[in-house]
Amino acid sequence: MEIMRLEDVIDLPNRGVVLKISVDETDPYKITKLKNLIGSKIAVSNVDGTSFEFEIKDVSVSFSIANFPLIGLNIRERVDIERIKKGSNIQFI
Numbered sequence: 001m002e003i004m005r006l007e008d009v010i011d012l013p014n015r016g017v018v019l020k021i022s023v024d025e026t027d028p029y030k031i032t033k034l035k036n037l038i039g040s041k042i043a044v045s046n047v048d049g050t051s052f053e054f055e056i057k058d059v060s061v062s063f064s065i066a067n068f069p070l071i072g073l074n075i076r077e078r079v080d081i082e083r084i085k086k087g088s089n090i091q092f093i
Contacts, residue, residue: 004071006044006088009081016057017081019044019073021090034059034071037092042073045089052084053093 008020037056044052058074073090 004090006084006086006090008086009084010072011081015074017075017077017079018060019054019075019084019090021071021073023069023071034061041093042075043091043093044084045091046083046085047087048085050083052079054079 004021004023006019007022010018010020012018038059040056042054042056044054046052054075054077056073057076060072060074062070064070
C-alpha cells in the first residue's frame with residue numbers, strides 16, 4: 001500500500017482521533033496486515049498544502065457488505081480535527 005486517501009476524521013471520547021481511510025487494495029490478506037503497522041509513523045499531506053506526522057496507536061479493519069475495506073487509523077497524538085482535511089493523502093514513513 002502506498003498512498004491512501006483520508007475519507008473522514010473522527011474524535012472518539014474513549015479512543016482519541018481516528019483517521020478513516022480508503023485504499024485501492026482489495027486483497028483481504030494485505031489489508032489485514034495493517035495491524036502490523038501499530039507504532040509506525042504516517043505523513044498526512046493536507047489538500048491545503050500543510051502536512052502532519054502521526055504515530056499509529058491502533059488499527060481497525062472491517063469490511064462492508066460489498067467487501068469494501070473500512071480502515072480506521074487511531075493516532076497517538078491529540079490534534080484539532082479541523083486542521084486535518086478530508087481528501088488528504090496519507091503515506092507510511
